[in-house]
Amino acid sequence: MRVAVIVFPGSNCDRDMHHVLTDVFKLESQLVWHTDELPKNIDAIVLPGGFSYGDRLRAGVIAAHSPVIAQVKKMAEKGMPILGVCNGFQILTEAGLLPGALLKNTSLSYICRWTEIIVKNNKTPFTNKFKLNQRIPIAIANGEGRYYADKETLHLLKKNNQIVFTYAEDVNGSTMNIASICNKEGNVVGMMPHPERSAEQILNPKDAKPASMIFESLLNTLGVTA
Amino acid sequence: MSLTPQEFDYLEKKIGRKPNPLELQIVAAEWSEHCSYKSSKKHLKTLPREGKRVISGPGYDSGVLDVGDGYVITVHIESHNHPSAVEPYGGAATGVGGVIRDILSAGTRPIAILDGLRFGDIEKDMHARWLFKNAVRGIADYGNCLGIPTVGGEIEFDKCFTNYALVDVASVGFGKKERLIQNRADKGDYVVLIGGSTGRDGIGGSQFASDKLESENRSAVQIPDPFIEKLVIEAILEARNQNCIKAMKDLGGGGLSCAISETSDALSVGIELDVSLIHKREQNMSPTELMVSESQERMLVITSPEKLQKLKEICEKLRVSYSVVGKVTTDHTMQIMSEKNTVAKLPSDVVANAPLLDRPASVPKYLATISSIKKPKTPNLSKTLLKMLSNPNIASKRWVYTQYDHEVGIRTVIKPGQDAPVLRLDNGKFLSIKIDGNSKHCYVNPKQGVIGCFDEACRNVVCTGATPIGMVDHLQFGNPEDPEIFWTFKESIEGIIEYAKYFQIPCVGGKVSLYNETDNGPIKPTPLIGVLGLIEHKPLIPQKAKGNDHLIIVGITKDELGGSEYYEYIHDIVGGVCPTVDLQSSKANQEAVLEIIKQDLVKSAHDCSKGGLGVAVSEICMTHDIGCLVSVDKVPSESLKDDELLFSESHSRFLIVADPSKLKMIKNVLEKHKVKHEVIGKFSGKNIVFKNKTKTIASVRVDKAQEKWLNSLGSLVSHG
Numbered sequence: 001m002r003v004a005v006i007v008f009p010g011s012n013c014d015r016d017m018h019h020v021l022t023d024v025f026k027l028e029s030q031l032v033w034h035t036d037e038l039p040k041n042i043d044a045i046v047l048p049g050g051f052s053y054g055d056r057l058r059a060g061v062i063a064a065h066s067p068v069i070a071q072v073k074k075m076a077e078k079g080m081p082i083l084g085v086c087n088g089f090q091i092l093t094e095a096g097l098l099p100g101a102l103l104k105n106t107s108l109s110y111i112c113r114w115t116e117i118i119v120k121n122n123k124t125p126f127t128n129k130f131k132l133n134q135r136i137p138i139a140i141a142n143g144e145g146r147y148y149a150d151k152e153t154l155h156l157l158k159k160n161n162q163i164v165f166t167y168a169e170d171v172n173g174s175t176m177n178i179a180s181i182c183n184k185e186g187n188v189v190g191m192m193p194h195p196e197r198s199a200e201q202i203l204n205p206k207d208a209k210p211a212s213m214i215f216e217s218l219l220n221t222l223g224v225t226a
Numbered sequence: 227m228s229l230t231p232q233e234f235d236y237l238e239k240k241i242g243r244k245p246n247p248l249e250l251q252i253v254a255a256e257w258s259e260h261c262s263y264k265s266s267k268k269h270l271k272t273l274p275r276e277g278k279r280v281i282s283g284p285g286y287d288s289g290v291l292d293v294g295d296g297y298v299i300t301v302h303i304e305s306h307n308h309p310s311a312v313e314p315y316g317g318a319a320t321g322v323g324g325v326i327r328d329i330l331s332a333g334t335r336p337i338a339i340l341d342g343l344r345f346g347d348i349e350k351d352m353h354a355r356w357l358f359k360n361a362v363r364g365i366a367d368y369g370n371c372l373g374i375p376t377v378g379g380e381i382e383f384d385k386c387f388t389n390y391a392l393v394d395v396a397s398v399g400f401g402k403k404e405r406l407i408q409n410r411a412d413k414g415d416y417v418v419l420i421g422g423s424t425g426r427d428g429i430g431g432s433q434f435a436s437d438k439l440e441s442e443n444r445s446a447v448q449i450p451d452p453f454i455e456k457l458v459i460e461a462i463l464e465a466r467n468q469n470c471i472k473a474m475k476d477l478g479g480g481g482l483s484c485a486i487s488e489t490s491d492a493l494s495v496g497i498e499l500d501v502s503l504i505h506k507r508e509q510n511m512s513p514t515e516l517m518v519s520e521s522q523e524r525m526l527v528i529t530s531p532e533k534l535q536k537l538k539e540i541c542e543k544l545r546v547s548y549s550v551v552g553k554v555t556t557d558h559t560m561q562i563m564s565e566k567n568t569v570a571k572l573p574s575d576v577v578a579n580a581p582l583l584d585r586p587a588s589v590p591k592y593l594a595t596i597s598s599i600k601k602p603k604t605p606n607l608s609k610t611l612l613k614m615l616s617n618p619n620i621a622s623k624r625w626v627y628t629q630y631d632h633e634v635g636i637r638t639v640i641k642p643g644q645d646a647p648v649l650r651l652d653n654g655k656f657l658s659i660k661i662d663g664n665s666k667h668c669y670v671n672p673k674q675g676v677i678g679c680f681d682e683a684c685r686n687v688v689c690t691g692a693t694p695i696g697m698v699d700h701l702q703f704g705n706p707e708d709p710e711i712f713w714t715f716k717e718s719i720e721g722i723i724e725y726a727k728y729f730q731i732p733c734v735g736g737k738v739s740l741y742n743e744t745d746n747g748p749i750k751p752t753p754l755i756g757v758l759g760l761i762e763h764k765p766l767i768p769q770k771a772k773g774n775d776h777l778i779i780v781g782i783t784k785d786e787l788g789g790s791e792y793y794e795y796i797h798d799i800v801g802g803v804c805p806t807v808d809l810q811s812s813k814a815n816q817e818a819v820l821e822i823i824k825q826d827l828v829k830s831a832h833d834c835s836k837g838g839l840g841v842a843v844s845e846i847c848m849t850h851d852i853g854c855l856v857s858v859d860k861v862p863s864e865s866l867k868d869d870e871l872l873f874s875e876s877h878s879r880f881l882i883v884a885d886p887s888k889l890k891m892i893k894n895v896l897e898k899h900k901v902k903h904e905v906i907g908k909f910s911g912k913n914i915v916f917k918n919k920t921k922t923i924a925s926v927r928v929d930k931a932q933e934k935w936l937n938s939l940g941s942l943v944s945h946g
Binding site for chain 1: 363366367370371372373451452453454456457543544545627628629630631632633634635636638639641650
């Protein structure tokens, strides 16, 4: 089972994600530079957090035009599990793989702290081990993390069960406290919080078990018994 | 912006002719106080640098410590005071960038940033508020983008920093010992400039920083670009992995002038450089501008002819600009060319080694006038305690550290807001690091003040279960030409030496920043001490205090309120007796506390310092959301008034939170080490209560205290 972790210029959670996938959850993972071809035999793709292209113009917008994104789109169509975390989520929205946009936090500041998110969809490849409404203590760190979508899109998100996680509190002004959404098919998930920072007990000030289930869900999807 | 007549004569004698204008600019940049340490070097040489973990090599810009299993940590500290006082966002951001590149120069990956920030009275001074807000934003935008966690630091506000700012940045690196850059060069090796393009920013920055701040010289401030720095970091580390780097130096103060002369001198080689080959961002730059520009995000790399192609490929893959600007020669000179014409030729050792000064020192007159003060009348202590908790110097720094990404890199085991942050290392060990300064104590007693900072930083890392293994210092003073200021500098060095020798903690790096003055006068002496601690097995991650847990104090509370927050913030009294460290008992206290932590007997340990016992107990209660009843009559102390018991800032004290079942074992260890200690309180309820025998001397509700402590700093800045 192989997971490609895409590295853009300015990605900075790539090595963290690689460590957690490989060393903690024993998934074979590989860092893939954004101009390189995706390896042939991969089963999932992760777009990690960071500041691709230094957030120039708008977070994620330049990376969304990287050569690798065309290949990611093809894999998305084929139903491959794809996870975008933080800047990865921003890239997925800018690439049109997910609806809506991520705007500057209402505080106008970067926010790095621990919070809780609530599972709203337990059918995705990254949430299938959760119970609905289960709470996950998790780290957030972003400056442009406020999810926004117009009324019509929000209506569709609800109708199609595309809201994956919501914040248990208002952390940055996100519409309906949305922390994570998926595409209509459910295989492409974008989330602002950082599961890779939260899945090891030594790093998580509360309980790391729920966050680790995001990775265990992926293992489950890929047919590996955790 | 030039040499003194004596220096000019010295230079002329050394090179046997008159220097041309470009040569003069190169030498002036390198001989600036900022780059040459000409006032301080004589004294810095006396700091103890030897230690079993210390690895030293030629030309290292950072200290290197062996942490076992083939791994090293590197550490460095710098300030960016003058630029930050003029342009706080860019000044603070480039301050981060500069120290990161020093860590990178050794061939290690930067894994943490800490900042020490100082501004004027932000409660009253809008300009100070503006400086503070933008310096924090500068650090956040730069560090966050790099993906290097900002894990800690400290902040102080004092009127002496009005119209000014001290922005100190420390960074830690981690890597394999075998990958450390060896810093050697051979004839025919290539000199490559990697990273940001050279422009007209930061021209003469090091000289600007070596004078009193009179005019707002914005062109001397460098422009930050963290995205380029991030690419440079990855390119350099990849080049290190591919053995493409024989020697390396960061371009900082003095730009190419300093980088070339210092590299050539440290490696005992010559360097021939053609400035017309440098990749530039502006047209028609003169050789002088190119040689003294302090444009950021640049590294100087020396590579062999065999590895040059590989190095180019790595830069091209990451789209990092580079230019092959010169070659290594054997003649020990730096030869600067422009379009193949020699425009400067100087012996490197002359340029790199400014004539040192032996400045006079005399005891400042102010010390005699502030030594005795009239003790204040004891006010209502409940109200005073609440006021102390909202004092910007004491209030929670949450508003600051939540803007910093302190988790990236997934090493941050103990987060900001505790005594000291702790990072996990790849060999299963943990690193704790803390920086501490206290300009108020150091003003009242420069020597005891710095010893106190050193002791506090050690106590902070001890509270995480770490043993101190090394220190860095950053010495910040006013104009060294003033003998009274220079005296305070010398006293600080003596204090550091005394403590470092007694505790056997080697000094592995440091920096000196002088001429920190405005038209209002010099800053108070502000040495900053950073201490690194190593944890072999497991850190003490604070556990929640629960009802019936006991509070133990270790150490003696004395009549030492000179320079305290209580005297200065509540009563506006500057002076009195500053806390003094008894080295022997302080060492015993630290060793005893470390032992009870290692034996897993305590739930948490806290340093008792700024704001004294009253503040330290409140901090524990507010953090763990529980009340506590403290009997101050049980506190081991000199004969003190109630206000003094609560707010004395005596050093060498720890507060320990423990389950009652562990008390006996804790007592056994403390008694074995013969340290003064006492159980002084018990956690319960929703109030923080201090009693002297039966009389309640102060009582505040935990939620009221939290509201003040957590929000006061943020609301000052957000609504101001």
